[in-house]
Amino acid sequence: MDIENTTPALVLESVVKEHAAGPSRVAAVRDASLHIARGEIVVVCGESGAGKSSLLQVAGCLQSPTRGAVYVDGCDVAGLGVNGSADLRRRRIGFVFQEYNLMSALTARENVALPLELDGVRRADRQAHAALQEVGIADLAGRFPEEMSGGQRQRVAIARALIGPRRLVIADEPTGALDSASSRVVRETLVERARQHGAGVLVGTHDREWLSVADRVLEMSDGVLSHATRGPE
Numbered sequence: 001m002d003i004e005n006t007t008p009a010l011v012l013e014s015v016v017k018e019h020a021a022g023p024s025r026v027a028a029v030r031d032a033s034l035h036i037a038r039g040e041i042v043v044v045c046g047e048s049g050a051g052k053s054s055l056l057q058v059a060g061c062l063q064s065p066t067r068g069a070v071y072v073d074g075c076d077v078a079g080l081g082v083n084g085s086a087d088l089r090r091r092r093i094g095f096v097f098q099e100y101n102l103m104s105a106l107t108a109r110e111n112v113a114l115p116l117e118l119d120g121v122r123r124a125d126r127q128a129h130a131a132l133q134e135v136g137i138a139d140l141a142g143r144f145p146e147e148m149s150g151g152q153r154q155r156v157a158i159a160r161a162l163i164g165p166r167r168l169v170i171a172d173e174p175t176g177a178l179d180s181a182s183s184r185v186v187r188e189t190l191v192e193r194a195r196q197h198g199a200g201v202l203v204g205t206h207d208r209e210w211l212s213v214a215d216r217v218l219e220m221s222d223g224v225l226s227h228a229t230r231g232p233e
């Protein structure tokens with residue numbers, strides 16, 4: 001394995017995330033530390049309000065930590081500034097959310113190509129088509145999101161999250177809105193694509209079905225990330 005491949009996809013060091021709530025503050029993440037290697041799938045479970053989304057937002061550089069450090073693919077996010085952080089998100093991090101977050105005015109292929117096009121990558125369209133082929137929905141490339149099922153939309157989101165040199169994929173309740181058959185397809189697709197691309201994957205979910213595909217399962221409770229873990233069940 002070369003040096004680049006041994007760089008962790010994600011390192012969190014003593015991360016604290018507080019949210020303002022009126023005059024007081026809520027500690028959503030309390031002193032969380034975590035390493036995710038490339039190709040590794042880590043699932044964080046926990047009840048509603050445990051702090052999973054807050055942890056994922058900080059890990060995905062969508063929010064700054066109140067304290068602590070975040071490294072994505074070896075890069076210290078605190079030193080990047082607003083533009084550098086946006087570039088890192090667009091180039092190195094893929095996101096999959098419960099709500100899909102696809103652009104409704106763009107076709108499936110255009111949605112997948114968008115992060116590459118924003119970076120001026122040539123032949124983005126062709127790469128997007130290949131990515132849709134890999135997730136098994138190339139025949140829907142010309143459809144708009146509203147013309148697809150939830151499971152199909154989520155596969156478009158996965159193709160978009162993994163296109164280009166992604167080092168880290170953040171998935172927040174990726175199967176929360178899907179039936180069990182679509183959920184299984186989405187799980188298998190994300191896992192297979194992550195293994196092929198060598199991206200580290202951090203999934204926050206209530207869906208216990210994710211435990212069977214995880215390399216590590218962590219529990220979150222009242223902002224505390226517990227490393228008293230199990231392997232996959």
Ligand SMILES: Nc1ncnc2c1ncn2[C@@H]1O[C@H](COP(=O)(O)OP(=O)(O)OP(=O)(O)O)[C@@H](O)[C@H]1O
Nearest residue numbers: 019020021026028047048049050051052053054055
């Ligand atoms: N923007 C915000 N402003 C104020 N408080 C927030 C904000 N976001 C989250 N919180 C609070 O932080 C805590 C953790 O919330 P978070 O959404 O991270 O949990 P979660 O485990 O993802 O929950 P769920 O599974 O319901 O999405 C909760 O007490 C929540 O009310």
